[in-house]
Amino acid sequence: MVGRGEVERVYRGSLDRLLQRICVDGVVDMTRYRPQYVERRVATRLRALGLHSYRQYADYIETHPEEYAKLVDTLTINVTEFFRDAPVFDLIRSQVLPELVASRLAARQRMIRVWSAGCATGEEPYSIAMALLEALGDDARHMRVSVLATDLDEGALRKAREATYPIERLGSIPEALRLKYVEVDADVFRIRPEITRLVKFRKLDLFSDRPLSVVDMVFCRNVFIYFNREQQEAALEAFWSAIVRGGYLVLGRSEKLAPAMAKRFELVSGRERIYRKPKGL
Ligand SMILES: C[S@@+](CC[C@H](N)C(=O)[O-])C[C@H]1O[C@@H](n2cnc3c(N)ncnc32)[C@H](O)[C@@H]1O
Numbered sequence: 001m002v003g004r005g006e007v008e009r010v011y012r013g014s015l016d017r018l019l020q021r022i023c024v025d026g027v028v029d030m031t032r033y034r035p036q037y038v039e040r041r042v043a044t045r046l047r048a049l050g051l052h053s054y055r056q057y058a059d060y061i062e063t064h065p066e067e068y069a070k071l072v073d074t075l076t077i078n079v080t081e082f083f084r085d086a087p088v089f090d091l092i093r094s095q096v097l098p099e100l101v102a103s104r105l106a107a108r109q110r111m112i113r114v115w116s117a118g119c120a121t122g123e124e125p126y127s128i129a130m131a132l133l134e135a136l137g138d139d140a141r142h143m144r145v146s147v148l149a150t151d152l153d154e155g156a157l158r159k160a161r162e163a164t165y166p167i168e169r170l171g172s173i174p175e176a177l178r179l180k181y182v183e184v185d186a187d188v189f190r191i192r193p194e195i196t197r198l199v200k201f202r203k204l205d206l207f208s209d210r211p212l213s214v215v216d217m218v219f220c221r222n223v224f225i226y227f228n229r230e231q232q233e234a235a236l237e238a239f240w241s242a243i244v245r246g247g248y249l250v251l252g253r254s255e256k257l258a259p260a261m262a263k264r265f266e267l268v269s270g271r272e273r274i275y276r277k278p279k280g281l
Contacts, residue, residue, distance in 0.1 A: 015039060018054040028072055028152060032207050032231045041074045075226075076153040078120040082172045083127045084221070085253055088272045096248055096274060097135035100216060103246055105139060115215045115242065116149040117206060117235075118223030122160025122199070123169070125149035126191050128219060129198040130177045148212055150204035157201045163191040207231060211238035218243055222252035236261050246279040 019030045019038065030038055042057065045067070051057050061067045083089040104112055112132065116125040125147045132145050151157055167187045170178060183190045204211075206223070218239045224232045236257065239249055249265065251257070251273040257265065265275035 015042070015054055018042070018058045028075070028205065029207055030075065032228055033075065033226050034228050037226045038075070042071070044074055045071055073153075073155070076151075076156070078153060078156045080120040080123045080222075082123045082169060083174065084124065084172070085272075086172075088250070088253065088274070089127065089131065091269055091272050091274065092250070093131050093134065096217075096268065097131055100248065101135050101139065101143075104143070104216070110142065111144045111146065112217075113215045114145075114147045114217045114219065115212045116147060117204070117218060117220040117239070119149035119151050119156075119160060119201070120153070121156045121165075122149065122163065122191075122201070123165070124219060124221065125160070125199045125201075126163065126195055127173070129195045130173070130181050133181075133195070133198070134177065145198045147199045148215070149199055149201045150212070151201075152203065152205045154203055157203060160201050163196050164188050165191075206235050206238075211242055213242050214244060215242050215247065216244055217248040217250070219250045220252075221250060221255070225252060225255050233258065233261075240264065240277070243277045245277055247277050249275045249277070251275075 015035065015038070016031070042054070046052070046057055049057070049060060049067075051060060061071075100112065114125075114128055114132070116128060119125050129145065129147045132147070133140055136143055136145070149160065151160075165188060167184065167189055170182065170184070170189050173182060181192050181195045183192055203209075206227075220235065220239060224235050227235065240261070243249060248268065253273055255273060256262075257275065262275075264277075266278055268274040268276050
């Protein structure tokens, strides 16, 4: 009798073969995502196409190359919102950014750089830019702010650059910021230029592209939860190198630092997943 473990092994083996077959053009290496995640996403494509096995799907992709983009699309889920997880942004606005601004002013530094890695359609980096301008207050006149927002998905980046969103999304922007930084036009709203000019978007694959360097803060939220362990470690290592001393790392609420990395960072808030690189390294 074939045991459950054997069935699982054969099943996983055929998923791996499928992934290797469809990754040859190297657009995105799907083997670096968590297998359970890829499995769930591939299953949605099988259902949509009425197919029943990975082998059928691999054959289908060969004869329908446009399917490849659809699969990548389901893998790069762009779910996001402005000020996602309000308590996280509350702490960032009330404590983290004021501290960061004060330390940069004390050091006579005139620039604050933030990296939003896996920025999807732009809600996260625009939220950061609004919060930063608020934290700077009058000091915004003599401080340069740069929010570098990167993602793998060019379609999401295109939407992000448009900075125009359906009106239903407006509710998660705190009222005081909404009044200042948003322009409503019938059933859409636009982010005002004083915010959009602070944010630059760029395509960057966290698996294979060179990471950014010298940033005061990295937001990488609800992205690496989908990566396999090696990729998670590689991404965190890249963030560690990029963040300046005394700079911050913000992860998603269900993402955690592995113990070895947790020892290197100081904990700002375990609950909100905010960490700081020690000053005296
Ligand atoms: C769920 S969204 C998170 C958006 C935002 N950070 C937030 O928390 O609301 C995940 C984003 O990660 C991006 N992503 C997935 N794999 C990636 C990779 N290898 N490199 C860069 N971005 C990736 C996806 O395209 C998607 O836009």
